[in-house]
Structures are given as C-alpha cells and as structure tokens.
Amino acid sequence: MNYKIAQRAAKLSPSLTLAIDSKAKAMKAEGIDVVGFGAGEPDFDTPQHIKEACAAALAAGFTKYTPAAGIPELRQAIADKHQRENGLTYKPSQIIVSCGGKHSCYNIIMATCEEGDEVIIPAPYWLSYPEMVKLAAATPVILPTSDKTDFKITPAQLRAAITPRTRLFILNSPSNPTGSVYTPDEIKALGDVCVEKGVLILSDEIYEHLLYDGAVHKSVASFSPAHYEHTIIVHGFAKAWSMTGWRLGWCAAPEPIAKAIDAIQGHSTSNPTSFAQKGAVVALNGPQDHLRGWLGEFTQRRTFAWKKLNSMPGITCANAKGAFYLFPNISGTGLKSTEFCARLLEQEKVAMVPGIAFGADDYIRMSYATGMANIEKGLTRMERFVQGLKK
Ligand SMILES: *Cc1c(COP(=O)(O)O)cnc(C)c1O
Numbered sequence: 001m002n003y004k005i006a007q008r009a010a011k012l013s014p015s016l017t018l019a020i021d022s023k024a025k026a027m028k029a030e031g032i033d034v035v036g037f038g039a040g041e042p043d044f045d046t047p048q049h050i051k052e053a054c055a056a057a058l059a060a061g062f063t064k065y066t067p068a069a070g071i072p073e074l075r076q077a078i079a080d081k082h083q084r085e086n087g088l089t090y091k092p093s094q095i096i097v098s099c100g101g102k103h104s105c106y107n108i109i110m111a112t113c114e115e116g117d118e119v120i121i122p123a124p125y126w127l128s129y130p131e132m133v134k135l136a137a138a139t140p141v142i143l144p145t146s147d148k149t150d151f152k153i154t155p156a157q158l159r160a161a162i163t164p165r166t167r168l169f170i171l172n173s174p175s176n177p178t179g180s181v182y183t184p185d186e187i188k189a190l191g192d193v194c195v196e197k198g199v200l201i202l203s204d205e206i207y208e209h210l211l212y213d214g215a216v217h218k219s220v221a222s223f224s225p226a227h228y229e230h231t232i233i234v235h236g237f238a239k240a241w242s243m244t245g246w247r248l249g250w251c252a253a254p255e256p257i258a259k260a261i262d263a264i265q266g267h268s269t270s271n272p273t274s275f276a277q278k279g280a281v282v283a284l285n286g287p288q289d290h291l292r293g294w295l296g297e298f299t300q301r302r303t304f305a306w307k308k309l310n311s312m313p314g315i316t317c318a319n320a321k322g323a324f325y326l327f328p329n330i331s332g333t334g335l336k337s338t339e340f341c342a343r344l345l346e347q348e349k350v351a352m353v354p355g356i357a358f359g360a361d362d363y364i365r366m367s368y369a370t371g372m373a374n375i376e377k378g379l380t381r382m383e384r385f386v387q388g389l390k391k
Contacts, residue, residue: 016357024351035378036351037366041244054279068266070097077284101236101249111260113138117167123359147318151178155189174207177365178327179320184218191220207323209240215321301368331362348381
C-alpha cells in the first residue's frame with residue numbers, strides 16, 4: 001500500500017529532543033548507565049496541594065466536558081494572576097485554557113497565520129515554532145543570533161526583517177534553549193518596533209518565574225495599551241509548577257483572537273481535562289513557596305555546570321539568567337552538534353541535545369533539571385570526552 005502523506009505533515013521535521021530522550025531511555029532500559037541532560041521538564045514533583053485538589057475533583061465526579069476554553073474559575077484565576085504579577089488587565093473571555101503551552105502556541109499560529117504570511121523567529125528557537133508555522137502554511141523567517149550578543153536580537157535586526165507579509169513575531173524570554181533573558185528595556189524596544197509596524201507578538205512567557213542573578217521579567221504587553229493590543233501571551237503550568245504531564249497551558253489575547261482560538265479548540269481538542277483544571281486553579285491561587293526551594297537548587301546546579309563547562313578545552317558557555325538550560329558553544333572542538341552529541345552518547349553515555357535542533361549547529365543544549373550527583377558525573381564524563389578530542 002502506498003500511503004499518501006499530506007504535504008503539511010510530510011514537510012515536518014520530527015522532534016529531535018524527543019528522539020534523543022527516547023534513545024537515552026532505551027539505553028537505560030538495556031541497563032546502560034546513561035546520564036541524561038536532554039530533559040525539557042523540571043525533575044521536581046508537582047506540589048502536593050495541587051495534586052490533592054485534582055484528586056478531590058476526580059473523587060467528587062468532576063469528570064465531564066467543561067467549556068472548550070476552560071472552566072470560568074480557572075480563566076478568572078489566570079486573569080487575576082496577570083493583574084497581580086504583570087499589572088495586565090484581562091477579562092476571563094480573553095483567556096483560553098488549552099492542553100499545554102505548546103497547544104496554545106499552535107492555536108495562536110493557526111488563528112492568525114496562513115499561506116503567504118511570514119513569522120519572525122529569532123534563533124536559537126524552541127524547535128516547535130517553525131514547524132507550527134509550516135503547519136499553518138506560513139513561512140518562518142529565522143533571525144540568527146550568537147552567544148556574543150547573549151542570543152538576543154536587536155530592534156534594528158527585527159525592523160530589517162519585517163516585510164508587508166509579516167504577521168507575527170515570536171518572542172521567548174526567558175528562552176528555551178539558551179536560558180537568555182531580555183531586559184525590560186530590550187523587550188520594550190522590540191515591542192516598539194512591532195507596534196510601529198503593526199506586527200503581532202506571540203510572547204511565550206512560560207519560564208517567567210525561573211530567573212537567576214536578579215534578572216527580572218516584564219511582559220511586552222505591559223508597556224502601553226498599544227503593546228497590550230499587539231501581544232498574545234503564552235503561559236502554562238508545566239515549568240513553574242512542574243505539571244508537564246497534566247497538559248495545561250493558556251493564552252491571554254485580544255478579544256477577537258481569543259474568540260478565534262476558542263472556535264478552533266472547540267472543533268479540535270474541546271476542553272482541557274476537567275479535573276486537571278481544578279488542580280490548576282489551586283496552583284495559581286494557592287501558596288507559591290515551592291518555587292524558592294526549586295530556584296535555590298537550579299541556581300546551585302547552573303553555577304556548577306557553567307563553571308565546569310567553561311573549564312573544558314574547546315567549550316565556552318554563556319551564563320544563562322533563566323529557565324533550566326545552558327547552551328555551550330562547542331565550535332572549539334571542531335565538531336558540529338549532531339556528531340558531537342552522537343559521539344558523546346556513544347562513548348561516554350551522556351545525552352545532550354544537538355543545537356541544530358534549535359537552529360544553532362555550533363552549540364549543544366544541556367538541561368540541568370536533574371540532580372547534582374548526575375550533573376557532576378555527566379560533566380566529568382563529558383570533560384574526558386572533550387579532552388580525548390584534543391589529542
Ligand atoms: C515547555 C515549553 C512550553 C510549553 O510546554 P507545555 O508542556 O506544552 O505546557 C512552551 N514554550 C517553551 C519555550 C517551552 O520550553
């Protein structure tokens with residue numbers, strides 16, 4: 001049988017991060033002692049009070065369809081979060097709860113982009129953005145950056161990339177995969193260009209709460225009413241509440257866009273899981289003290305890993321100010337990222353993600369969402385690997 005695959009799917013690249021993760025897991029299952037730095041999720045458990053609220057909802061029979069855009073209680077809790085933490089006023093009708101931040105990104109791109117449209121994406125980028133743009137039959141326009149500029153684009157670079165076809169600019173700060181964080185002034189300047197040119201901003205703020213060294217997060221929507229009107233915020237429960245498997249995220253959008261997303265969701269996934277939403281209400285409205293401990297752990301691991309990476313021959317690493325990734329430059333080793341990661345996994349049983357997956361072939365991504373003992377062991381092995389290359 002010759003199965004015809006639709007162009008939109010045939011053109012997609014499979015997720016390399018998921019592929020590396022399954023390879024490492026398969027090696028582990030064979031009894032091989034693999035150290036995995038591929039994880040895109042916190043290694044901490046979901047806080048207990050959130051799990052309990054979900055379990056109570058399940059026990060009470062909260063197991064039926066909810067409104068496609070989420071339960072009113074959760075949409076209100078999200079609106080309250082944006083008011084309280086970001087100074088942004090959203091009506092619950094502007095909030096759409098979806099099956100993860102990734103799903104929110106997809107919905108937004110589907111609601112706003114079509115054939116002939118261009119979407120500006122700074123590289124290194126989260127690998128799903130360009131693929132989603134292609135699914136919408138639109139064209140990704142990639143703006144390269146490097147560690148020399150802390151992986152940030154300039155307003156001039158953004159301005160030069162905008163054409164009459166530009167529909168959307170995707171901003172992700174703090175960033176996956178680099179951990180880079182734009183300052184409020186830098187965010188405002190990028191927002192100014194979009195406002196002037198009438199370009200919408202998809203602002204992926206899922207790592208908002210994971211910040212180090214005094215870095216601050218300011219949403220691009222918060223600088224003026226015009227910035228607000230040009231911005232769609234993406235957020236979710238995966239990272240700051242360690243709820244990746246719950247599949248819950250949201251977007252906060254201007255009313256007409258929220259309406260379009262509501263309709264798309266109503267005909268595709270319908271509502272996000274009912275009882276999971278009850279847990280999410282408590283995640284937002286309940287205590288946030290779990291974060292302090294997590295940030296302390298992350299800071300310690302990041303500092304150790306950053307120093308260790310910089311001590312290796314041929315490796316340089318910018319110190320990330322957010323998320324839980326480091327993005328070392330491996331160009332001094334003479335290898336490109338795919339070969340580097342394949343050999344590192346083969347020889348030393350250490351899993352890292354090749355930067356080429358994020359549009360940056362001179363780098364690799366290390367997630368430090370794993371315990372300190374693992375980090376010490378894995379980086380000692382990586383050091384041996386890199387020293388071996390130099391001989
Ligand atoms: C993890 C992540 C998301 C959302 O993940 P979900 O599990 O779908 O909520 C969105 N954007 C970036 C950049 C991420 O790293």
